[in-house]
Amino acid sequence: MSEGADDGHLLVCQEVTVAYAGLRALSAVSLTLDRAEIIGLIGPNGAGKTTLVNAMSGFAPITHGSIQLGGAEISKLSPERRAHRGLARTFQHGRLFGDLSARENVELGAIAVGCSAREARRRTHALLEEIGLLDLAASPASELSHGDQQRVSVARAVVAEPAVLLLDEPAAGLPAEGLGELASLVEHARSARGAGVVVIDHNVEFVLGLSDRVVVLDHGEVLTEGTPAHVRSHAGVAAAYFGTVGSVGTDGTDGTDEAGTRTVPVP
């Protein structure tokens, strides 16, 4: 199922709508993802980014529309069945199995989708080596730093060698030097297996730097999509973020400081 669909798109979301108790979190959002493509999903808080990832991965039931993976309809499938079809995801805050070591966490990502124990060990070793966590492989996941937990979380998804990788705020809490390793991990998933990647993060500069294409959500709808350069220059994007004309990402964030105050980086 990791091969692309007949129309060339790996993942197709068609007019996906998600509503909770009458409140529309997503309204007819359409999105396509190709093999070896990285899409950045940005937008202000409450725009529906994580809801869209939840809908793709089966954790948020859609009320209208369809989701296809490799040409097959998957919107009725459970999250675990989607994972077996090649759709892997991470969660905000990592959600590692705290009792288990970093190595065991990553291994389970492969074993859960049917990989043999030996192959899971091999892949895990290679991945942990690549992200520089081999020394901490035996450490309980709960005792890792936040940044290391984030990277292990991404490795746990990547180790399954998915067709589609959904990353929900993978850079949250990572120091600047950790961003490069994270980016190389995502690149590894793309280049080694041709995975399509959807990445959400509040670090807009990180997302824009990593993505081939960026989709901007606002109030559960697609505001615009295009190249990172297009999004940078799109006045509506800044307005969606800040309520006024400006641009995003010149300070490396989505413009929200620690106190929640929005600053407007004017181009």
Added chain:
Amino acid sequence: MTRSTLRLAAELLGPLAVVGLVALVAAHLSTSDQTDAINVLVIATIVIGLYVFIGNSGVISFGQISFAAVGAFAAGIYTTPVTTRQTTMPHLFGILARPVLTNVESILLAAGLGALFALLVGLALMRLSGLAAGIATFAVLEITYNILANWDKIGPGPTTLASVPVTTGVGQATVGCAAAVVIAFVYQRSRSSRLLRASRADALAARGIGVSIVRHRLGAFVLSGAICGLAGALYVHALGSINVTEVYLTLTFSTLAMLVVGGSQSLWGATLGGIVLGILSSFLTNAENGTTVFGLSFTLPNGLNSIIFAVLFVGALMLFPRGLTRNREFLAKWLGERPSRSGAALSGPEGPGGVVPAAAGHDGGPETAARSRATTAAEPKP
């Protein structure tokens, strides 16, 4: 020998050594004391059966004694002489009235029926966790008890099933308990158990990486049912008779107490809890009828056994939820394994309302809709 090989060996040999020690001591005891030792081994087998499901899944179940009950009555009825059955249970279905099985056949049948019953129950209940699982499995215990106590076509009803051949000696009880240890050990090293334990730690993340929680829970539940069924057969063949009240509430809570006090998330904890508290229970039961220790004769008040177990149960939950073994396997502290940090089995992962989060779409069922209405935050809740 590598450290991990040593750890594995200790994980299996520690519980087996304790079982062997009980057998060794029992071989040198008087006949009446041997009966107590046999009872300890049989009860420990049930506790190991509980561990296979509760320890690995983190889901509480009050229903496993139902599988022991079914195993006990099936083994008892099928080994009772036909003429006795016709006299004491004249209304039995034909399939129960005629065949006579050997001791070993009856034990295998009991294990199979325990597994089958667990499969039927588990197909309906394995999406439940937490409070919902506790209530539902308690209902299974109630239903089983009432059917066995009132339906005279499948058993003696409220009367005692007597004249069951007493064939469970020290040897057979030891083999049965050791078999349960080995089965539990092999299972906990399996892929299915690893994934189930991951779901115990974080059900949502487990589903996200592709773990079918319901399927793996069902596997553990069925295996647990088989072990409990086997233990039921050993139980009835140790006593020579059985009444349905003997496989009901008291046995349910005492075996759960043994599991929790020992350490519900390790095989070592389950075995040690079953053996140590089994010995305590035997002593207290004897003391309620009058006993002599070091020349001192005394009689404890009736019911004290149950009260002490209740206090131990609650005390363990409140004060040391990881049990005597801190949820560690044998020698794990010295061989480098970490204990489970997630506390007692009674604090396993739960979905909203104690339901495993359902799938999106049609295979999610009504609880999916309920869940989706309840979930308004961006990140799905476990």
